[in-house]
Each structure stands twice: as structure tokens, then as C-alpha cells.
Amino acid sequence: MRALTVQPGTHGTARVDELPDPVAGDSELLVEGLALGVCGTDREIVAGDYGWSPPGRDRLILGHESLGRVRHAPAGSDFTDGDLVVGVVRRPDPVPCGACAHGEFDMCRNGRYTERGIKEVDGYAAELWTVELDYAVKLDERLVDVGMLMEPTTVVAKAWEQIDRIGARSWYEPRTVLVTGAGPIGLLAALLGTQRGLDVHVLDRVTDGPKADAVAALGATYHHEPVAAVAGKLQPDVVIEATGAGSVVFDAIANTGTYGITCLTGVSTPGRTISIDAGADNRQIVLENDVVVGSVNANLRHYRAAADALAHADLDWLRRLITRRVPLEHFDEALTARPDDIKVVLTLTGEAR
Structure with missing residues (x-):
């Protein structure tokens, strides 16, 4: 072979x-x-x-x-x-x-x-x-x-499971999700968000092309403005971060709604530094009961959830x-x-x- x-x-x-x-x-x-x-x-x-x-x-x-x-x-x-x-x-x-x-x-x-x-x-x-x-x-x-999209779908199936488990610590009824990054992980996270009936927004730096088209075909809203501006306006209940870019990560964390959950799935490159107001970020996370969680890989439960999500997805959209x-x-x-x-x-x- x-x-x-x-x-x-x-x-x-x-x-x-x-x-x-x-x-x-x-x-x-x-x-x-x-x-x-x-x-x-x-x-x-x-x-x-x-x-x-x-x-x-x-x-x-x-x-x-x-x-x-x-x-x-x-x-x-x-x-x-x-x-x-x-x-x-x-x-x-x-x-x-x-x-x-x-x-x-x-x-x-x-x-x-x-x-x-x-x-x-x-x-x-x-x-x-x-x-x-x-x-x-x-x-x-x-x-x-x-079907080779299965493995990246398991990653976001786990991310959504973690978000649900964290949200369930109190009354939880999310309505808006912002996904940062329109690569496979981001787009599949958006797919699962639409399957949950949420108002889904996807942000990426490109202005047009197949990523923006895929978001539109999903029925979600595409953005290419700075994340602070988009998230600041949306005040999303959930952010799924799929870029790993430090500035995007911290701008997203700083602009969720109250009781916001930010799930980090993008892996950052070490050695790059940015300036943040750590005191302001800490104050917001504490006073608004926000959560930041990292999520990687998947177990058999997530594989089964991903298989179900793909089976119910529009095939033409997946082919995009x-x-x-x-x-x-x-x-x-x-x-x-x-x-x-x-x-x-x-x-x-x-x-x-």
C-alpha cells in the first residue's frame, strides 16, 4: 500500500x-x-x-x-x-x-x-x-x-458540550453566538450553532470569498470588522474562538454579554506579546460571572454527536x-x-x- x-x-x-x-x-x-x-x-x-x-x-x-x-x-x-x-x-x-x-x-x-x-x-x-x-x-x-469533516466536527461538538455544562451552573438561555475565525473549526462551530437555533455571527479578516459565502449560505451573519467593534455591539452570550490570535482572544473575552462564555479552540503561537488591561478584564469576568474555557480533542461521545450533526446538515453546504x-x-x-x-x-x- x-x-x-x-x-x-x-x-x-x-x-x-x-x-x-x-x-x-x-x-x-x-x-x-x-x-x-x-x-x-x-x-x-x-x-x-x-x-x-x-x-x-x-x-x-x-x-x-x-x-x-x-x-x-x-x-x-x-x-x-x-x-x-x-x-x-x-x-x-x-x-x-x-x-x-x-x-x-x-x-x-x-x-x-x-x-x-x-x-x-x-x-x-x-x-x-x-x-x-x-x-x-x-x-x-x-x-x-x-465524511473527512468528522474529526473537526468532533472538536466543536465537544466545545458546545463544555459551553452547555458551564452554562447549566445557573439559568441559561443563550441567544447570540459569535464565532471568531472562518476556517473549518469556526464554520463547523457555526453550523452547530444554527442547528441549536441560535443567532450566529462569524468574524474573519477576509472581506469576501468562499468563507463569507459559506456563512451566508448557512443563514448566519458574516463580519470582517475588528472583533472589539463587532462583539462590543453584539454582546454575545457565547464566543467560540477559533483563530488563536492573542488580540482577537482578549478582545472577545472583554466584550461578551453578562454571564458570557468564551470557549477557546484556536491554539496560539508562543512568543508574540500584546498589551492588555488585566485589571479591567479580571473585573469584568468576576462581576459578570463570565467564564473562559479551553477545549481540545474529543472522546467517543463527541464523535457520536458529530456524526449526528453531519447527518442532519445540508450536504451542499458541507461540500462548500x-x-x-x-x-x-x-x-x-x-x-x-x-x-x-x-x-x-x-x-x-x-x-x-
């Missing part, structure tokens, strides 16, 4: 290798890889800035935004040959910590978790891959050309998010970001159109 591999920690080592076909164990699925979503984490790994290879090896099979079709399922399992599936990214740590022991491996306390295509376990950028039955999730067949499809042999094109990109997809087989 062909697979996209990289030597983590070393720039310029990505290549397509011919590797032996994997053999599924008794409690695993053998899956034909259809397509793979590409994200910033993949680009960081290829740049040598992130990632860990499996123990005893130099190279890692890349990819965590999977989509595949079951080639062989064990008899008596909940899967059958031909099912459309994705593989879960994270695995609990071997100790396990209390969170991992309770299935909340997205909240691992000791950092000894592993992640497919990122940390110590091969990923899904291969023509064939295996996955444990307990870490495979079935998708509606309608999603065959957009995929702005480029690139065959595996031209992976370097997929890993090079372009200004109008939303989601770039590597196709692993002709079925992934």
Missing part, C-alpha cells in the same frame, strides 16, 4: 512510501482509506515543529482526519463490510489517569495519551489502515464525499467547505496553504470524489 510518511522533528522529510499492507487483529477493522482532511497540525508536523514517531521508529504515517470504507469486519461486530467509517484520533494513556479510566481521554491528566498520525501511533494517510472496533465510528452513507481535493501523489500541494482554502482534502482512492 501507499502511505504518506514523515520524520517528525525534521523539516522536508514528507514522502509517499510503499509499505506492507496492514493485517487487522481479531478486534480490529481493516479499512480502505478513501480520503484525509489536512489541517494546521499536519503542516506543523511536516515542517518539523511537532509530532512524535512510534517507539523504535523514525517515521510516522501522517493524518488524523480520516475517512474510509470497511474492507473486512470481524464476525459478530457492529460493523459490516462496506460500512463508511472514521477512526478516533486519541487513545487513553496506559496508566490510566482518572479521566482516561472513565473514557474522558480528551481530558487526559498526565499527557501520556497517544494520537493517530500525531503522537506515537501511525495515522490514516494510507490506502489501507486498521482500527480497533472500540475506536471506529460509523457514518451515514450520504457523507461519502464529506472542501475547497480543494488533491491526489495522494501530489501531497505537497495539499500541505501548502492558499489564501482561499477552507478545507483541503487528500484523496486516497478514486471513490473519494
Whole structure:
């Protein structure tokens, strides 16, 4: 089989290798890889800035935004040959910590978790891959050309769950949400907001193009003005922050409505400094019972919620998010970001159109 591999920690080592076909164990699925979503984490790994290879090896099979079709399922399992599936990214740590022991491996306390295509376990950028039955999730067949959006949808499914849990500490009836950043995470967060019947606003710095069009097609409102101006006017009940830009983060935090919840999903680049009025921010958070929470990764509960959200989404709208499809042999094109990109997809087989 062909697979996209990289030597983590070393720039310029990505290549397509011919590797032996994997053999599924008794409690695993053998899956034909259809397509793979590409994200910033993949680009960081290829740049040598992130990632860990499996123990005893130099190279890692890349990819965590999977989509595949079951080639062989064990008899008596909940899967059958031909099912459309994705593989879960994270695995609990071997100790396990209390969170991992309770299935909340997205909240691992000791950092000894592993992640497919990122940390110590091969990923899904291969023509064939295996996955444990307990870490495979079935998708509606309608999603065959957009199912690689599942993993980023799990991230926002978890974010919304965290927001709901925090809001439930008191009377909670949100009406307005501001999403900062119109990449895949931001747009999928907006999708889930519209599915909840909220007044959804999305902010990004571009003035027009596919991002603005996708927001409009969703029935949400698009903004490209400074976040302080937009949030200051809206006073949103919820902010989902998906840029990781420090100035955006703090301007959003400072301009929520009373009892506002800001959920941070964007990962900031260290070493960049900004000036803030920490006293004013602290005063507002305390006096208005505001909350700022970080959210990353997802567990099986979030995968199931994401599968349900995608199954109920408009397929034509989901297709808007995929702005480029690139065959595996031209992976370097997929890993090079372009200004109008939303989601770039590597196709692993002709079925992934």
C-alpha cells in the first residue's frame, strides 16, 4: 500500500512510501482509506515543529482526519463490510489517569495519551489502515464525499458540550453566538450553532470569498470588522474562538454579554506579546460571572454527536467547505496553504470524489 510518511522533528522529510499492507487483529477493522482532511497540525508536523514517531521508529504515517470504507469486519461486530467509517484520533494513556479510566481521554491528566498520525501511533494517510472496533465510528452513507469533516466536527461538538455544562451552573438561555475565525473549526462551530437555533455571527479578516459565502449560505451573519467593534455591539452570550490570535482572544473575552462564555479552540503561537488591561478584564469576568474555557480533542461521545450533526446538515453546504481535493501523489500541494482554502482534502482512492 501507499502511505504518506514523515520524520517528525525534521523539516522536508514528507514522502509517499510503499509499505506492507496492514493485517487487522481479531478486534480490529481493516479499512480502505478513501480520503484525509489536512489541517494546521499536519503542516506543523511536516515542517518539523511537532509530532512524535512510534517507539523504535523514525517515521510516522501522517493524518488524523480520516475517512474510509470497511474492507473486512470481524464476525459478530457492529460493523459490516462496506460500512463508511472514521477512526478516533486519541487513545487513553496506559496508566490510566482518572479521566482516561472513565473514557474522558480528551481530558487526559498526565499527557501520556497517544494520537493517530500525531503522537506515537501511525495515522490514516494510507490506502489501507486498521482500527480497533472500540475506536471506529460509523457514518451515514450520504457523507461519502464529506465524511473527512468528522474529526473537526468532533472538536466543536465537544466545545458546545463544555459551553452547555458551564452554562447549566445557573439559568441559561443563550441567544447570540459569535464565532471568531472562518476556517473549518469556526464554520463547523457555526453550523452547530444554527442547528441549536441560535443567532450566529462569524468574524474573519477576509472581506469576501468562499468563507463569507459559506456563512451566508448557512443563514448566519458574516463580519470582517475588528472583533472589539463587532462583539462590543453584539454582546454575545457565547464566543467560540477559533483563530488563536492573542488580540482577537482578549478582545472577545472583554466584550461578551453578562454571564458570557468564551470557549477557546484556536491554539496560539508562543512568543508574540500584546498589551492588555488585566485589571479591567479580571473585573469584568468576576462581576459578570463570565467564564473562559479551553477545549481540545474529543472522546467517543463527541464523535457520536458529530456524526449526528453531519447527518442532519445540508450536504451542499458541507461540500462548500472542501475547497480543494488533491491526489495522494501530489501531497505537497495539499500541505501548502492558499489564501482561499477552507478545507483541503487528500484523496486516497478514486471513490473519494
